[in-house]
Amino acid sequence: MKIYQGVVITLEVIVLIIKMYATWFYSIYKFFVPPEPKSVKGEIILITGAGHGMGREMALSFAKLGGIVICVDINPTGNQETVDMIKENKGKAHSYFCDVTSRSSINEMAEKIRKEVGDVTMLINNAGVMPCKPLLQTSEKEIRIAFEVNCLSHLWTLQAFLPAMMERNHGHIVAMSSMAGVIGLRNLVPYCGTKFAVRGMMEAIHEELREDPRDFSGIKLTCICPYIVDTGLCKNPKIKFPSLMKILSPKEAVENIVDAVRREYHEITIPSSLYYINQMFRIFPRPVPLHIKDFLDSGLEAQ
Secondary structure (H helix, E strand, O other): OOOHHHHHHHHHHHHHHHHHHHHHHHHHHHHHHOOOOOOOOOOEEEEEEOOOHHHHHHHHHHHOOOOOOEEOOHHHHHHHHHHHHHHOOOOOEEEEEOOOOHHHHHHHHHEEEEEHOOOEEEEEOOOOOOOOOOOOHHHHHHHHHHHHHHHHHHHHHHHHHHHHHHHOOOOEEEEOOOOOOOOOOOOOOOHHHHHHHHHHHHHHHHHHHHHHHOOOOOEEEEEEEEOOOOOOOOOOEEOOOOOOOOOOOOHHHHHHHHHHHOOOEEEEOOOOOOHHHHHHHHOOOOOHHHHHHHHHHHHHHHO
């Protein structure tokens, strides 16, 4: 029996090694020959925080590509402005007011959207807030709001819209994390906590779908980790090497985001070079990335 078990384990290890090498070579191939961008024409695309910044730019971009855009924001004026801009360009868009920190409000909105527009096939969780100050100067209210908007709202929207995607085995979930969800940054302790949580949730929901005996291969997930984007959240950015790590405009960032979504990438950083820098961070002993961070000396000053 022990010999039999040893043979079985050996064969399983060999199969695992073959799979690992095959996946590695396939990933190298895909790096040089990226997948073709998919069409989003006719997709019902819900974007939270669509009233300004990257949310607005994403709404405009996906509408130009033929998507039916559901603009969601707590600011009805800005949200309607986004919808009007889309319609001026002959696009299709709808405006919905919603406080994404309220699960009941999200569920009510979801039911209304199903009746008035149809089932959402792409969910983009973009709404966010950024308290920027030392942790001990951050109030309880600011911390709670950060987690409710940046983190818990993702769970509520997933519970509201994922079931319809599962029924059809078709959908795409896009989550806005941040480089602050990859590495810790001073003056952003609660914000980093929320963005690390978003990446963790996306990894976990991917595993739930992948390991389910039903086939959910038609549901794609993309996690976006931008560095500093000029959306108004980053009040006092500090950049030591602007040519290397420049502040991006929302339009520049969204070009990368839309491309990543259409190519169905699992996770991207903006700029893309930070992805490889982060992978290097994980290889070296802890003091090495700290030296690199000190050298780059970039981040956000307290407000």
